[in-house]
Amino acid sequence: MKAWWMIAIVAVAVGCQESLTSPGACPDYCPVARLQVRDTVLGGALVREEWFRGYVQADRASAMQVASDGTQEQSRAVIRFFPLADSVTVGSELQPITAIDSFRLRFTLLKGRQNVSGLEVRLHRLPVAVDTSWAFADLDPFFQDSTLLATIVIPDSVLSDSLTSDSLVTVLVGPAFPTLAEDGQTVAVGLAIRADQAAYVDLGTRQGSLGQSALTRYAQTDSSGTPVSREESRSVDFDTFFARPVTAPPPDAVALGGIPSARAFLRLTVPDTILLRSNVVRATLLLVPAEPTLGAPGDTLSLRAFGLEADYGPKSKFILPPPDTIIRGAVDVAIGSADTIRIDVTHIVRPWQADTTRPRTILLAVVPEGATFGEVRLATSRSAGPQSAIRITYVPLFLSGGGTP
Amino acid sequence: MIWRTGAALAFLTVAIGQPLTAQASVYGVLGVGFPGRAVSVRARALGGGLDALDPRSAVNPAAIAFNGRLTVSGTTETTSRWYEVSGVAAEGLRDTRFPVAMIAGQIQTSPISFGVSYALYAERSFDIQTTDTVTLRGTDVLVTDRVRSDGGITDVRFGLAWALSERVQLGGAFHLLSGSTREQLQRDFDSPDYASVTQRGDVDYSGTGVSVGVMVTPSRRFRFGLAARRDGRLDVSDPLLPVPELQLPWTLTAGWTYAPVRVVRWSASASWRSWGGADVDPSAGLTDQVFDTWEVGTGIEIGGSDVGASRVPLRVGFRYAQLPFSPTADRAREIDFSAGTALSFAANRAIIDAAIERAIRDGGGAVERAWQLSLGLTIRP
Structure with a gap:
């Protein structure tokens, strides 16, 4: 009996559940090392932009837009x-x-x-x-x-x-x-x-x-x-x-939206120090309009960004974002606005870190496609004035084992 | 029946206890970690007074000679503690670890004995959560950081002891310092605009050391032991510890045991470690203060099957130890009050030791209190 009593003591002693997490008393009783967050705007990250029209015709769209009679936008x-x-x-x-x-x-x-x-x-x-x-x-x-x-x-x-x-x-x-x-x-x-x-x-x-x-x-x-x-x-x-037909986009711009709908493909180069040796915590495209956004007065265009499974031009298949990131990858653009458009692309850039074979291309479209004659025209790397960029907030890899994007 | 009991205890001790390593102390965040104690449960119960003489502790290689036959032992230790630092308090912290294991025995009928042991040299297990505010893109964002480290530096000792006579034993050992910690840094942002980050890494340690010792028994009731140990430089590839290399200290230990009557034994030991010469480059970022340390302990054991008095000895002890690392000029120290007992079976072929310690740690701006329950199993097949 004594033996089994001792066994019980041992079992209780070694089987105790651990409770370890404790508040840090910094700086004295905290490890010296801390994760550092860095933020950078990569001005030359967009290296090749293309756009293509004809994805959704007006008669296949989910809505019809009727704009004022007697105005230019009609x-x-x-x-x-x-x-x-x-x-x-x-x-x-x-x-x-x-x-x-x-x-x-x-x-x-x-x-x-x-x-x-x-x-x-x-x-x-x-x-x-x-x-x-x-x-x-x-x-x-x-x-x-x-x-x-x-x-x-x-x-x-x-x-x-x-x-x-x-x-x-x-x-x-x-x-x-x-x-x-x-x-x-x-x-x-x-x-x-x-x-x-x-x-x-x-x-x-x-x-x-x-x-x-x-x-x-x-x-x-x-x-x-x-x-x-x-x-x-x-x-x-x-x-x-x-x-009513609108003027053609400038030759050095890319267009998205309109009827039939147009999509833009932005190809980026992001330094390996960020993509391969850090955890991206936030990425934002800073899109510079080439001219004020066209469309029906008072309307707003919903601009959405998608990642690509493979980049083979206009017919590239895009990746539907997870439901919890759909809203984050979209932004409303007011008609007539020429302000910089900021759209979150964190859900697109982070998979680039986990899978280096993914094309570093971002597809932009106005959704629902073909349902508006509104059109966004963006400056490109070929434009003479301000150019679009990507802003990335990241945490450099601190531990050799790597991070989990 | 006895052997089934022993097998069950061995399973519980090894299988359940071994995978668990955890923070031994709030001071474990400092330096290379919280210093481990390569001592048996019996030595713990005696306040460390037996450190320099205990054959089941990995301190004095000459003590290996007293393992007359093959001996396998292991210990497990469960700690419950709380601490307070600069108004930050944490309580209800519990952890279990497996600090010492040993196999030792005489080589046939020769005067030479061997001993191979595993012990925690320094423990670097902690799990700390902090909050802070950082400015990102011009906006203040609340962040929660969690730093986890699990593991430590282990000391594997390969020792030989030579019994010159019944009164004098010599020993020497080679120490292989190794081990690893699994570290994790995590940051959560209190903003849906920022994704959480988790980074993981494994950190390895490597180093060597040697130790020598002698034990002398001038009379039937008195024995003393001396041991010296020199450890080399510890290679560290630990991003959380921004020193790539660290000189480990000399350790000098001396102790005696005296039996005024047959059933009562008084033991005392003292150790000095030259941590102050750790040769840490302050520019590397390790801002902790480093001190040489003294450790003294004493204890009394009454009875015990090895003196034929009883199967259940009573042990009490007291220990004072200085800690090598402190964030301030105030040196941290520890006082332990301990008690323990043992049960032996099958003519001392199986022994279960138990010890309980109350640890009181102060200094460096921190206060910590802990209860530590240690259990040991020794089998002599």
Whole structure:
């Protein structure tokens, strides 16, 4: 028994849980060594920049941007619905439509410029032949008073700079589309906006997830001498938006955003003393605009940075950032601003330390792509004036075993 | 039954105790670490009074001669402590380590005995957390730093002892100083803009030393021993210790044991170490003050199976030791009050020793108190 009693003592003694972490009493009772944080701006880090356009067309975007009519920054939305039927079902029989009571059109408002007075959406009748081959100027004849179908006043209370979802509804009289039969029961409309100040609204599309437009027809037919009402709805067959052409970017600049959307590829050189012998704790791109950001007045562009799995030019596959870093790798840029754009790229640079084979290239894009004609144009290493740079805060490796990025 | 018990104890002592090394003292942050004690549990219970004469301690190589037959021993030590430095207090600190192990025995029937031992020469285990404010990109950011070091400098001794006669024994040993520490530096920023950093590294130590000793037993009730040890330069590749090389000290130890009656033994030892000549270059960044140190201890043992009195001896001791490193001109010191006992089995073929110590450490702006429970297992197959 004594032996087992002693065993118990030993077990208790050597099995005690350790509790070691204690507050340091510095400097006397702390190790001399401390991690040092350094911060540097690498002015010549961007060595080769390229940009390519054509990633997302306007008719494939998740939103349509409509900007003020009569200003330089101007865009119009175009929507064509699937054809309506030329007859309705009464009981088990098809009956021809005898009269159209009305049309109801619903559009989804995503966001717009706030604090604008007199903002209204003007709805025009368009030829059903409209398609992506048209240009902004081709629409001019159809955005006249003679084609005006309705005006929808937008109260400021429904507008927000951030994405939301609200409906704009208007009801048109039966004869609103006099060529409906000749057009194969197809309806196409165009939307422009007008306000006392420059403004814009973003509308939902069939590609987006926040709600697309819809058309409902209220019609009558005759059933054995009795008038019968029927309603029929159609979703969008085609929608897009057209913007007034903007001037081309300077030849030594890179562009991103716009329609079709453009992406920029920034290739960087970062000294090995930082990439291989330190832990990067924060990295920020300092992007110098070549000219003020283009776009709808009052709008902001969401600029996002991505790392690449491999760099093989415009079709390089980018890496989706982890969910907890998505917000950190994005920045909002106000239209008209020429201030330096600061965007966090820590989540891109730190993997370069763990995997030296990764291309040291950063992809920049305006998101959602193709949903705005806004465009950011950045100075490059070829530009004569101030150039973009990267600011890195890092901790040099202190222990020979290395760090954990 | 006895052997199964012994096997179980050996397993618990070695398998559980061995992987754990931890901070022995707040003073372990200083210099090359907190000085280890290459002594057995019995010597601990006697306040270190037996250091110069104990065959199960790795101090005097001449004492190896008293391991008449093959002896395997090991110890484990659990510490519970608190400290206070400049208003910073930490309590509830607990750790367990494995400070000494030895195998020794006579080479057949020759007068020569051998002994191989492992002991902690200096312990560099600590885990310290501090907070500070640094200015980053023009903004003050609160940071939390954690510095961890786990391990220390170990002393592996290869010793031989020669029994010239029953009254005189000589010994010599070669010491291989090695060991490593696993170090980790961590910094967390109190800002989502900055990512946390963790850096790890392994640090190795290497050095050598030699020691000689003599033990003389002029009468049946009196024995004394002398030992001298010279350690060389310690190569350090430790970023946390910004000196690449450090001259280790001379150690001179003397002690005696006296038995006024058969069942009572009084022992006392003293050691001097020339840490003051550690030859540290202040420009290298090691700002600690370094002192020569004295260590004296004494203890009384009553009874014990080896004198045929009882299976359970009673041991008490007192020890005073100066510590070599201090952040100030105030030299740090330690006072230990100790007590202990032992149980022997199978005609002394298995011995379990136990000791408890109350350590009182002061100086250099720090105050520390600790309870230390040591258990040792000795097997003589």
